[in-house]
């Protein structure tokens with residue numbers, strides 16, 4: 001059995017742990033060969049295919065390393081592949097053929113919803129036997145309580161909130177922390193609760209500046225001269241506008257909402273404000289223990305799905321155990337925070353504001 005393995009989409013902590021788990025289970029448990037494909041679909045587009053055989057020895061010592069030893073990309077969709085000067089072209093047939101060039105019997109793809117949906121289209125096109133493993137700091141893949149990388153990102157964001165607390169208190173400032181999460185507010189919500197933020201702003205709950213400022217003023221009246229605001233990167237501006245910018249490659253990116261919120265709070269309350277944009281710090285570094293556990297469990301289970309001939313499935317974490325679901329269902333649409341989610345209720349119960357309080361009762 002020749003098993004392919006690739007990591008696709010934005011990197012996160014825990015990818016090397018999942019590579020290690022797949023290799024150990026496939027080689028030691030089943031006696032198969034594993035081929036790690038470099039740079040996701042780029043590796044399958046190259047000729048010869050850019051891949052390397054992975055062995056338990058070659059993946060020894062990577063469990064606690066951030067990044068991915070296989071490399072990855074979150075650009076260059078093979079169905080609309082950018083060329084330097086001309087229009088985008090469809091390179092999907094070449095990528096799909098790369099699987100057969102490597103004479104693979106099955107492929108395990110580790111990715112978020114975007115990557116898994118591209119891999120699934122390639123699998124259909126090329127007749128691949130595909131199993132998916134969810135990873136994304138955004139935690140926005142459906143049917144799994146956790147995706148690899150989320151818990152590490154939350155740990156980093158929580159540490160940032162802890163650090164901001166002390167400097168905010170020293171200077172009597174309002175500190176705004178902008179965190180990642182793409183279109184979902186999972187990181188902001190979890191880190192805001194874990195770090196004891198005063199205000200959490202997520203795209204799923206519309207806010208008003210009046211409500212945010214009321215929270216800051218209320219704390220002042222209670223003798224608290226500082227406040228901590230955690231804001232998810234995709235939260236809209238006070239007038240409901242999307243806060244994005246265009247990068248040099250013509251891609252629209254989130255960024256800037258933290259500065260805007262900090263500015264508005266300063267104007268309306270007179271508070272001294274500062275903003276921290278955590279950015280890719282949330283993706284690097286050693287994986288948190290829960291991500292290592294998840295990556296290990298997902299890797300073993302995914303290989304066993306291949307052994308059972310159960311393809312087009314994604315491994316998932318539900319009720320403290322690994323299960324598998326159809327990839328199609330997992331990627332049908334992204335998983336946002338439910339405004340009625342238990343953690344939202346917990347936060348409200350703790351007195352954390354979401355900016356929708358004015359006129360709420």
Ligand code: F6P
Nearest residue numbers: 010074136137138180181182254
């Ligand atoms: O999807 C993961 C993520 O880190 C998002 O939270 C963020 O919006 C995006 O990727 C950043 O992408 P890039 O690595 O291209 O800057």
